[in-house]
Amino acid sequence: xxxxxxxxxxxxxxxxxxxxxxxxxxxxxxxxxxxxxxxxxxxxxxxxxxxxxxxxxxxxxxxxxxxxxxxxxxxxxxxxxxxxxxxxxxxxxxxxxxxxxxxxxxxxxxxxxxxxxxxxxxxxxxxxxxxxxxxxxxxxxxxxxxxxxxxxxxxxxxxxxxxxxxxxxxxxxxxxxxxxxxxxxxxxxxxxxxxxxxxxxxxxxxxxxxxxxxxxxxxxxxxxxxxxxxxxxxxxxxxxxxxxxxxxxxxxxxxxxxxxxxxxxxxxxxxxxxxxxxxxxxxxxxxxxxxxxxxxxxxxxxxxxxxxxxxxxxxxxxxxxxxxxxxxxxxxxxxxxxxxxxxxxxxxxxxxxxxxxxxxxxxxxx
Amino acid sequence: xxxxxxxxxxxxxxxxxxxxxxxxxxxxxxxxxxxxxxxxxxxxxxxxxxxxxxxxxxxxxxxxxxxxxxxxxxxxxxxxxxxxxxxxxxxxxxxxxxxxxxxxxxxxxxxxxxxxxxxxxxxxxxxxxxxxxxxxxxxxxxxxxxxxxxxxxxxxxxxxxxxxxxxxxxxxxxxxxxxxxxxxxxxxxxxxxxxxxxxxxxxxxxxxxxxxxxxxxxxxxxxxxxxxxxxxxxxxxxxxxxxxxxxxxxxxxxxxxxxxxxxxxxxxxxxxxxxxxxxxxxxxxxxxxxxxxxxxxxxxxxxxxxxxxxxxxxxxxxxxxxxxxxxxxxxxxxxxxxxxxxxxxxxxxxxxxxxxxxxxxxxxxxxxxxx
Numbered sequence: 001x002x003x004x005x006x007x008x009x010x011x012x013x014x015x016x017x018x019x020x021x022x023x024x025x026x027x028x029x030x031x032x033x034x035x036x037x038x039x040x041x042x043x044x045x046x047x048x049x050x051x052x053x054x055x056x057x058x059x060x061x062x063x064x065x066x067x068x069x070x071x072x073x074x075x076x077x078x079x080x081x082x083x084x085x086x087x088x089x090x091x092x093x094x095x096x097x098x099x100x101x102x103x104x105x106x107x108x109x110x111x112x113x114x115x116x117x118x119x120x121x122x123x124x125x126x127x128x129x130x131x132x133x134x135x136x137x138x139x140x141x142x143x144x145x146x147x148x149x150x151x152x153x154x155x156x157x158x159x160x161x162x163x164x165x166x167x168x169x170x171x172x173x174x175x176x177x178x179x180x181x182x183x184x185x186x187x188x189x190x191x192x193x194x195x196x197x198x199x200x201x202x203x204x205x206x207x208x209x210x211x212x213x214x215x216x217x218x219x220x221x222x223x224x225x226x227x228x229x230x231x232x233x234x235x236x237x238x239x240x241x242x243x244x245x246x247x248x249x250x251x252x253x254x255x256x257x258x259x260x261x262x263x264x265x266x267x268x269x270x271x272x273x274x275x276x277x278x279x280x281x282x283x284x285x286x287x288x289x290x291x292x293x294x295x296x297x298x299x300x301x302x303x304x305x306x307x308x309x310x311x312x313x314x315x316x317x318x319x320x321x322x323x324x325x326x327x328x329x330x331x332x333x334x335x336x337x338x339x340x341x342x343x344x345x346x347x348x349x350x351x352x353x354x355x356x357x358x359x360x361x362x363x364x365x366x
Numbered sequence: 367x368x369x370x371x372x373x374x375x376x377x378x379x380x381x382x383x384x385x386x387x388x389x390x391x392x393x394x395x396x397x398x399x400x401x402x403x404x405x406x407x408x409x410x411x412x413x414x415x416x417x418x419x420x421x422x423x424x425x426x427x428x429x430x431x432x433x434x435x436x437x438x439x440x441x442x443x444x445x446x447x448x449x450x451x452x453x454x455x456x457x458x459x460x461x462x463x464x465x466x467x468x469x470x471x472x473x474x475x476x477x478x479x480x481x482x483x484x485x486x487x488x489x490x491x492x493x494x495x496x497x498x499x500x501x502x503x504x505x506x507x508x509x510x511x512x513x514x515x516x517x518x519x520x521x522x523x524x525x526x527x528x529x530x531x532x533x534x535x536x537x538x539x540x541x542x543x544x545x546x547x548x549x550x551x552x553x554x555x556x557x558x559x560x561x562x563x564x565x566x567x568x569x570x571x572x573x574x575x576x577x578x579x580x581x582x583x584x585x586x587x588x589x590x591x592x593x594x595x596x597x598x599x600x601x602x603x604x605x606x607x608x609x610x611x612x613x614x615x616x617x618x619x620x621x622x623x624x625x626x627x628x629x630x631x632x633x634x635x636x637x638x639x640x641x642x643x644x645x646x647x648x649x650x651x652x653x654x655x656x657x658x659x660x661x662x663x664x665x666x667x668x669x670x671x672x673x674x675x676x677x678x679x680x681x682x683x684x685x686x687x688x689x690x691x692x693x694x695x696x697x698x699x700x701x702x703x704x705x706x707x708x709x710x711x712x713x714x715x716x717x718x719x720x721x722x723x724x725x726x727x728x729x730x731x732x733x734x735x736x737x
Contacts, residue, residue, distance in 0.1 A: 013695050017729060020701035036475045044707045216484060275376075284367050291717075338730050348590045349376040349383075350413015352727040358462075358706045 025340065028052050042253030042298075043357030066265070067187065068109040068249050071179060078179030080115035082106060085172040091134070093212035095204070095223025098171055099141035101300055104226045105251065106175040107149045111230040112247040112303055114183025114237065117149060118176050122156040125170040128163040135169070142171075149228035151175070182237045189245045190266035194334040195312035197305040199232050199325045200225070202255055203283040206297035211286060218289060220282045227301035232322050236305055239318030243311025248304045253357065255331075256295040258304045259342045260356045267339045272332035272354065275347040296357050306334065373589030374412065382594045383417040389601050390737045396422045397553060398600055399690050401543065402560035403430030403718025404588050410727035412590035418597065420734040425552075425690035426723075428542045428646065429560050431507040432459045432716035433688060436644045437678065439535055440465030442671040443504055446533060447478040449669060453496060454480045455489035456504035459716040464709060466676045486518035493522070493530035502531045502665045510562040512536045512654060513627035516634035519660055533665040534655050537641060539563050540571050541652035547579045551691050556600035558593065559585035561615045566631075568623025569611050576609040587615040634660050644712050645678060645685020684711035687720050694721040701725060 028044075030052030038045035055063055062070035069082035086102045107117045122142065126135065146153055204225040211220055229249065236244055248258040255277070263270045272295075279294050287294045301324075307315045312330060319328035335343075342354040390396070400406055406426045409415055415424055428434060440463050447454035447470060454470070461471040461482060474480035479499075483489050486503050493501035505515040515532065522530040539560060546552065559572055564585045572583045582603040586596035596614045603609060613619055634657055641653025656664040666673075678684065682704070683697040694700055694713065704710040706722055713719035717726075 013693075014731065016695045016701060017731065020725075020729060023702050034472065034475045036471050038471070048707075215488075281367065288367060288370060341730065343730060346412045347376060348374050348412040348414070348417075349379050350416035350590075351730075351732070352410060352413050353729050355726050355729075 021338070021340070038358065041357065042251075042257055045358070046253075047356065065187070066261070067113050069113045069115060069175070069177065071113060078181070080110050080113050080177040080179055081175070082109040083172065083174040084109060085170060087167065087170050088209065089167055090212055091138070091168050093224055094208050096226040096300070097138060097141055098169065099138040100145045100226050102171040102173045103142055103145040103149060103151070104228050104300060106173040107151060108229040108249045108251075108301070108303075110175050110177035111228070111233040112249045113177075113179070114185045114233065114247070115177030115179045117151045117228075117230055118178055119154045120146060120151050120176075121174040122153050123172040124156070124158045125166050125172075126158065126160045127166040127168055128160060130168055138169070149230065180237055182241055183244070184242055185244065185246050187246050187262055187265035190262060190268050190306055190334050191245070191308070192268060192334050192336045193309050194245055194306050195309055195330050196259070196270060196272065196332040196334065197307060197312070197316060197319065197328060197330050198250070198255060198278065199229070199303045199305070199319055199322075199328050200301075201278040201280045201283070201327050202250065202299055202302055203279060203287065203294035203297035205300040206254070207283045207286050207294075209298075210290070216290065218286055220286050222280070222282045222286065225299055225301040227324060229301060229303050232303060232319065232325060235318045235322050236307075236315055240307050240311035240315040243308035244315065245306045245308065250299045250302050250304050252298050254294070254296040254298055255302075255304055256293070256342065256354050257356055259354070262304075262306065263342050264340045266334075269335040269338050269340070270332060270342040271335050272342065272344045274344050276329055276331045278327045278329050295354065370589070373587070373591045375591065378591055379417055379594060382591065382598055386417075386422065386594070386598050386601060387419055387737055389598070389605050390419055390422060391605070392737055394421065396555045396601065396604070397425050398422065398556050398558060398597060399425045399427045399554050400558040400586075400593070401427040401429040401539065402558075402562065403433065403716065403720075404562060405558055405560075405586060405593055406430070406720050406723050407718050408588050408590055408593055410723040414590050414593050416732060416734065417594060418734070419737040421736050422597065422601070424597075425554065426687070426694075426720035427557075427690055428546065428643075428688040429508065429539060429563070430713070430716055430718040430720070431511070431537070432463060433684065433712040433719045434537060434542075434643045434646070435460070435463060435506060435535055435712060436642045437465050437676040438642065438672070438674050440470070441467065441676060442666070442673060443533060444468070444470060444473045444478070445671050446502055446665055446669050447473050447480050449500075451500050452479065452669075453492055453499050453501045454478060454504065455483045455492060455501060456480070457484075457506065458482045460504055460506060462709065462715050463712050486515050487521075490518050490522055490527065490530055493527050494525075497529055500529050500531060500668075502533055504533050504535070506535045508537055508539050508560070508563050509566040509631070512631045512635065513566055513624075516630040519634050519656070519663055520630065522663065523660070531663050531665040531668055532656060534635070536635065536654040537643070538637075538652055538654065539567075540574075541649045542643060542646060543575070545646060545649055546689055547575065547581075549689060549691075552689060554581060554690070555604060556582040556584070558596045558600070559583045559611070561585055561587050561592070561619060564613075564615065564619045564623065566624050566627045569613050569619065569621045570623070572611050576611060580609055582609050583611045585611070585613045585615050585619055587618065633657065642675060643688075645683075645688050679710050682711040684713045687711075687713050694724040697721070701729070
């Protein structure tokens with residue numbers, strides 16, 4: 001942090017902030033007594049589970065990179081492998097269903113490491129009593145979505161559990177992709193001056209799910225944004241080439257969590273201009289009422305791209321030319337200080353930190 | 367967003383900011399307390415203090431409903447929630463507040479049927495859907511939320527729902543403010559008054575502050591322009607030598623409050639002789655419990671609760687933070703032993719808590735000019 005002049009923080013406050021950042025920079029540990037829902041919410045508890053328990057246990061270098069998919073080379077052929085489990089409730093929601101998510105989610109985890117999706121494995125955990133017609137429709141949806149994304153489902157597994165032991169159906173997909181030779185993506189490759197882009201309006205999927213659960217007695221015409229991101233990635237690779245530093249799929253935890261992961265991995269700061277972030281009015285309205293920040297709401301078809309300043313204009317116009325990405329926008333810039341942090345220039349003209357969430361985004365009391 | 371964005375207008379903010387700078391007496395340090403946690407949240411979330419000169423200091427007050435709940439009450443709540451016949455319902459923030467042996471969230475993971483609700487009416491719906499279980503609602507909040515609890519209990523009674531109970535932790539805002547003004551270790555120049563509380567109680571209950579203590583009060587809305595304008599109005603009173611209760615939030619707050627809401631609160635609740643506040647200790651006539659007519663719905667009477675007073679952890683300075691005596695970062699454990707992930711004190715839990723707001727939003731070096 002830079003030294004400040006007149007009227008700035010006093011030295012004691014500065015020292016406290018320094019101590020906090022030192023504490024935060026330490027490797028995170030997992031010492032919870034039991035799993036709570038917060039461990040699944042994509043915030044700090046999830047991070048402690050992954051970085052404090054899983055990564056140290058397995059110790060592979062590809063896993064330590066904490067990318068959306070792991071990379072490996074087989075006789076000079078670059079491959080990417082990823083897996084994801086889908087436990088969404090309700091199974092169907094405006095704009096999509098669990099089957100569509102299961103295909104697109106895994107395809108997107110491959111796409112954002114720069115890998116062209118090749119094949120999927122599909123595992124189903126079905127609850128006793130599940131309606132066969134519903135299953136049939138989901139299977140058709142999975143087949144249709146996979147065709148649209150250009151991947152084949154080449155293997156799979158099924159299990160049935162007793163009633164009450166699963167919420168209808170859980171779906172797990174594993175994806176294999178081939179790394180595009182043009183892609184040199186790395187979360188540690190960010191440099192001060194790089195630009196931050198999002199591929200379209202944010203917060204639609206999470207808001208659509210929240211409203212579809214019917215807990216809030218709110219209505220809105222918001223549809224999930226689930227889609228394959230490979231065409232978006234391909235357009236960016238064409239337009240920005242080596243200027244494309246890193247991509248992230250802004251799913252659970254939203255754009256805010258992705259930016260925090262990147263800032264930490266690269267030891268840079270991120271500055272986001274709140275007024276530049278594309279948020280559909282219906283999403284903004286629902287989030288406002290619930291007291292939730294759309295930056296933390298899940299997306300299923302939006303990526304965050306960091307590109308070098310020289311490529312950002314080309315990257316943005318290439319993005320906007322992809323159908324469905326017309327509202328893509330540059331939302332901020334990579335900075336040097338304060339390292340590992342994301343700051344927001346609020347639309348009101350102030351500045352604040354945008355941190356990882358602690359647990360589930362909770363609606364406020366009053 | 368229409369009717370919201372207007373109150374977040376950066377151009378108007380800049381203009382107001384210039385007016386503040388113009389009215390501030392050069393070299394004088396101003397300490398203004400925002401009573402309500404909602405204001406604290408707004409100030410940090412929008413960076414309102416970036417638009418104030420460095421010698422106008424905003425001090426955070428005791429008006430965060432989660433922050434003032436003492437540990438013993440959380441223990442009582444967990445004891446009720448663990449009962450097999452009980453579905454325990456509460457607001458989300460409360461789930462993460464630590465008692466002496468864990469949080470409600472941990473009790474939930476340990477098998478207690480704890481459900482997050484967004485309104486007391488959600489809890490009543492759960493009671494309707496589960497007639498063979500006891501549904502207990504953890505009621506918290508100042509006068510803002512007390513009417514909705516009151517109306518829910520009235521509805522439960524009217525519908526003859528026999529399995530709905532209330533664990534009441536409602537508190538009132540005036541007694542802690544008086545306690546604060548009596549405390550010798552705090553020198554304040556004025557108050558940004560609580561907007562939501564005032565929609566219910568009106569502005570009149572705050573008249574004692576200018577009258578007895580000589581400090582201006584401006585009741586404020588919750589958008590960043592509201593807070594900024596209220597700060598300006600306080601500075602204006604100080605500059606003109608006036609001292610009164612003013613209402614900036616006229617679009618919502620009637621000077622006399624909401625008589626219907628007050629009537630419902632009066633029917634369902636009565637004042638407790640005293641209530642324990644986190645870090646502030648016992649304050650007389652500062653908490654509400656169910657009135658004799660509704661006592662059969664009182665969870666505290668229905669189930670045996672430990673009812674023990676649990677001392678705050680030694681290192682925790684929530685009391686001093688709530689009184690505005692110290693800034694969040696001045697607490698010994700702030701940001702190191704006490705973080706939003708592992709809070710020791712309540713102020714680090716709720717998004718309206720001063721510590722959580724500072725930690726989540728304000729944790730970086732700012733540059734502000736002195737006037």
